[in-house]
Amino acid sequence: MSDLLERLRGRGWRMTAQRRVVAEVLDGDHIHLTADEVHARAVAKLPEISRATVYNTLGEMVSLGEVIEVSTDRRAKRYDPNAHRPHQHLVCAQCGAIRDVHPVGDPLTDLPDSERFGFTISDVEVTYRGTCPHCASA
Amino acid sequence: MSDLLERLRGRGWRMTAQRRVVAEVLDGDHIHLTADEVHARAVAKLPEISRATVYNTLGEMVSLGEVIEVSTDRRAKRYDPNAHRPHQHLVCAQCGAIRDVHPVGDPLTDLPDSERFGFTISDVEVTYRGTCPHCASA
DNA sequence: ATCCTACAATGGACTTTGTCTAAGTCAAGC
């Protein structure tokens, strides 16, 4: 059973077939689906689910902090259910493969006060880009 | 006279009124305009310039390495003429204001081999998010 | 078990951002 689903249920989320399906589709590690991919997989399980519902549901999961929105390429947003553990992303510039990574240290400490322009910084997003082993050997 | 324009001229770029206007619009520090904003400002100087030309011209500047493409929000790409000096971005989550910042240290060294999954990493992109002084006092 | 009602889902129109193409225009070399 889906961890994600459990967590959502525990928050008094009204449970519907559509929401269940979206949560099931998203469950797992190194999952970074676009909204359209989520929709495609959801349709396989529940043919009448609409695109708008998928967008709404993903948006709510993000608001609840149970799913993270990631923009690794400049096209569609991707949704990452691994919201517990802070992590960053490593992206293959050729095939677009994405891995979750856990750098050591805190990038926040790398930004001196003089470079903060009076901002209160709450979050840092890091994206590493390169070539994955598969594309490198091709 | 525009620095950017000088550099482009020096590369044997065929100079046209449209390209000149786009380069002029982009010149400066902490400039991070969307393609549409560039178009709007370009139209003010040269009413008959088309959207496609603005997109083409920006794309060429990016290919030439004279302008950097930035995706700080999840909407339109932004164009940053400060391509000389490596830098990262600091974004206000409320008003969207963007500043160029220069963190100390190299985020690449923070990623242990065990977290590289065999990738050859070529680039790191860091986005700091927070609240700017103006929004904080509102 | 059934009813209510607020919340959720639907689908289709609309918006935003960006790309493509065919035809016309023009900068720069000769």
Place this chain on the structure above:
DNA sequence: GCTTGACTTAGACAAAGTCCATTGTAGGAT
């Protein structure tokens, strides 16, 4: 001052996402 290939144009098209009026339903109340 020609010629030519590169540049520009307008508008059609596409992808990703939002909005809204209508219909459906989960889950508490009876």
